[in-house]
Amino acid sequence: MSEDHVHRVQPAWKKNALIDNDTYLKWYTDSVKNPDKFWGKHGKRIDWFKPYSKVKNTAFDGKVSIKWFEDGETNVSWNCIDRHLKKRGDQTAIIWEGDNPYDDRKITYNELYAHVCRLANVMKKHGVKKGDRVTIYMPMIPETAYAMLACTRIGAIHSVVFGGFSPDALAGRIDDCKSTFVITADEGLRGGKPIPLKDNTDKAIEIAANAGTKVEKVVVVRRTGGKTGWVAGRDVWYHDEVATVKAECKPEKMKAEDPLFILYTSGSTGKPKGVLHTTAGYLVYVSMTHQYVFDYHDGDIYWCTADVGWVTGHSYIVYGPLANGATTLMFEGVPNYPSQSRFWEVIDKHKVNIFYTAPTALRALMGAGDSHVTKTSRKSLRVLGTVGEPINPEAWEWYFNVVGNGKVPIVDTWWQTETGGILITPLPGATDLKAGSATRPFFGVKPQLVDGDGKVLEGVASGSLCITDSWPGQMRTVYGDHERFVQTYFSTYKGKYFTGDGCRRDADGYYWITGRVDDVINVSGHRMGTAEVESALVSHEKVSEAAVVGYPHDIKGQGIYCYVTLMAGEKPDEELRKELVAHVRKDIGAIATPDKIQFAPGLPKTRSGKIMRRILRKIAEDDFAALGDTSTLADPAVVDDLVANRQNKR
Numbered sequence: 001m002s003e004d005h006v007h008r009v010q011p012a013w014k015k016n017a018l019i020d021n022d023t024y025l026k027w028y029t030d031s032v033k034n035p036d037k038f039w040g041k042h043g044k045r046i047d048w049f050k051p052y053s054k055v056k057n058t059a060f061d062g063k064v065s066i067k068w069f070e071d072g073e074t075n076v077s078w079n080c081i082d083r084h085l086k087k088r089g090d091q092t093a094i095i096w097e098g099d100n101p102y103d104d105r106k107i108t109y110n111e112l113y114a115h116v117c118r119l120a121n122v123m124k125k126h127g128v129k130k131g132d133r134v135t136i137y138m139p140m141i142p143e144t145a146y147a148m149l150a151c152t153r154i155g156a157i158h159s160v161v162f163g164g165f166s167p168d169a170l171a172g173r174i175d176d177c178k179s180t181f182v183i184t185a186d187e188g189l190r191g192g193k194p195i196p197l198k199d200n201t202d203k204a205i206e207i208a209a210n211a212g213t214k215v216e217k218v219v220v221v222r223r224t225g226g227k228t229g230w231v232a233g234r235d236v237w238y239h240d241e242v243a244t245v246k247a248e249c250k251p252e253k254m255k256a257e258d259p260l261f262i263l264y265t266s267g268s269t270g271k272p273k274g275v276l277h278t279t280a281g282y283l284v285y286v287s288m289t290h291q292y293v294f295d296y297h298d299g300d301i302y303w304c305t306a307d308v309g310w311v312t313g314h315s316y317i318v319y320g321p322l323a324n325g326a327t328t329l330m331f332e333g334v335p336n337y338p339s340q341s342r343f344w345e346v347i348d349k350h351k352v353n354i355f356y357t358a359p360t361a362l363r364a365l366m367g368a369g370d371s372h373v374t375k376t377s378r379k380s381l382r383v384l385g386t387v388g389e390p391i392n393p394e395a396w397e398w399y400f401n402v403v404g405n406g407k408v409p410i411v412d413t414w415w416q417t418e419t420g421g422i423l424i425t426p427l428p429g430a431t432d433l434k435a436g437s438a439t440r441p442f443f444g445v446k447p448q449l450v451d452g453d454g455k456v457l458e459g460v461a462s463g464s465l466c467i468t469d470s471w472p473g474q475m476r477t478v479y480g481d482h483e484r485f486v487q488t489y490f491s492t493y494k495g496k497y498f499t500g501d502g503c504r505r506d507a508d509g510y511y512w513i514t515g516r517v518d519d520v521i522n523v524s525g526h527r528m529g530t531a532e533v534e535s536a537l538v539s540h541e542k543v544s545e546a547a548v549v550g551y552p553h554d555i556k557g558q559g560i561y562c563y564v565t566l567m568a569g570e571k572p573d574e575e576l577r578k579e580l581v582a583h584v585r586k587d588i589g590a591i592a593t594p595d596k597i598q599f600a601p602g603l604p605k606t607r608s609g610k611i612m613r614r615i616l617r618k619i620a621e622d623d624f625a626a627l628g629d630t631s632t633l634a635d636p637a638v639v640d641d642l643v644a645n646r647q648n649k650r
């Protein structure tokens with residue numbers, strides 16, 4: 001193999017693995033040569049009310065239309081619960097580990113069935129119907145999974161909004177999909193601190209009402225018992241409601257292409273897009289990837305540390321694992337509370353076999369020192385995974401050697417909200433690993449690298465990563481805006497899905513994701529559109545203009561660097577800097593907190609008025625010796641001021 005940091009498949013990884021390298025190569029070839037036959041077979045991994053006769057019906061050109069298993073009928077909650085009851089009704093479906101280490105719960109598949117049916121009946125009682133949008137703004141508690149599954153049971157479309165988003169951000173998402181039913185909790189709890197979810201919801205509902213969407217019902221789960229506002233007639237307690245309905249609810253027969261959920265995600269322009277996933281293809285794809293990528297065996301304890309507010313939580317805490325009848329661990333807390341050993345202690349406590357987390361968490365824990373890890377056993381671990389951003393080889397090697405004692409394979413899984421499930425990844429028993437590479441495509445996935453002119457690059461190359469054919473887990477449209485879907489993903493390179501990521505392919509055909517090539521930054525594994533932060537900044541009365549870029553950050557991967565031009569007469573001081581930081585947090589949420597704010601009397605613009613971000617990125621990286629050609633700037637002198645006042649001096 002052609003690179004450093006190669007780790008060959010160890011005999012122990014191969015021994016009971018579901019897929020070895022020969023099987024990978026054969027299945028991969030079959031899957032791309034004859035997708036109808038391949039997916040026609042694997043579509044049967046889920047149960048159907050009405051079997052499909054058509055498999056793939058997709059077009060990446062023209063209007064772009066993506067349909068899988070289109071004449072089949074099924075139901076997601078029925079697949080994630082009912083079909084397991086006979087064999088594993090008493091098996092734990094969800095292990096819940098609370099923020100406080102003394103707080104935990106186990107929910108069996110039988111119990112999950114009853115909880116989900118009751119909540120589904122509550123929703124029905126309040127008039128929620130197939131196709132209605134339900135917003136879920138919740139902490140990491142089992143009721144969040146019940147809420148998602150209850151929606152799918154009755155055919156309602158859920159929109160989960162991450163609990164760290166602000167009332168403004170929540171309101172925007174409620175209004176965009178005209179959601180009139182909200183499920184939330186009194187408060188969340190993370191690292192010992194309460195998060196005012198219900199109060200935020202109240203504020204968001206007011207903002208959404210002004211925008212034209214009136215929320216009719218709010219179901220509130222009591223998590224902390226903290227004090228919250230209450231609107232009689234609109235707000236109801238979860239525990240009161242579920243006590244009044246039956247623990248049985250017939251699953252709605254859903255067409256394969258009926259919408260399943262909306263999940264808002266940041267892009268390079270405009271407000272967040274409502275990524276729409278549909279029923280059957282999504283479930284087939286996430287259950288299949290969950291099984292093979294994590295080499296999941298019956299009886300394994302599986303833990304993904306993501307928040308259900310992100311796609312990773314949807315696909316690999318809830319839907320993939322439960323469709324496979326797995327025991328999935330749901331963690332309410334944070335990696336460093338009450339101590340830096342928390343992850344490893346939870347692994348020992350629940351004998352976790354498969355552990356899936358983000359590079360940003362690993363880098364932070366690596367910085368805290370090895371002893372926090374080595375004092376725990378971690379003997380149960382069999383597969384480790386990462387997701388969310390490129391993992392640097394140092395963090396990869398630390399994960400491998402210190403967390404896994406050099407004995408556990410790491411799957412570095414590349415995918416996106418839009419892709420529904422994992423697209424590029426090693427398979428534990430099949431793929432020789434290289435630290436920092438997501439390695440090879442999953443079955444049915446056809447990656448391609450192209451240059452700026454759209455020319456296809458073969459062999460060893462670096463370029464923009466595209467996918468040339470559809471896979472069942474792919475998003476189908478932007479909710480309410482199909483034109484934006486086509487524009488965003490299929491217009492840069494005609495007939496191809498453009499991922500927005502840059503990528504290198506090495507001599508072994510391995511893929512190395514190098515990060516976004518558009519105006520999206522990745523902060524602690526969370527996607528952030530620079531345009532969103534800019535729009536938050538310019539909504540402040542003292543700001544006239546703003547430009548936001550990412551810069552390398554040791555822990556977060558990327559930090560948020562803001563250039564701000566003030567209105568005439570405003571004073572650029574420390575107080576205003578703090579005010580702007582608070583303003584952005586209020587507008588979007590804590591995840592968008594600016595790391596650096598530089599007051600800039602002028603921004604570097606071309607004569608046609610375009611901000612030259614390339615220059616701003618370089619200055620933010622403290623790499624201004626390599627600014628490149630600045631002669632096309634309308635006023636080259638602004639650059640000197642920007643360099644002199646840079647906030648990131650090394």
Ligand code: 6R9
Pocket residue numbers: 265310311312386387388389390391412413414415416417418438499500501513514515516522525526527
């Ligand atoms: C699942 C998820 C998607 C963006 C994606 C890319 C980055 C995700 C990665 C990775 C390198 C990996 N990304 N996994 N980069 N290696 N293994 O994270 O979805 O929140 O939509 O973010 O994250 O840049 O385009 P999402």
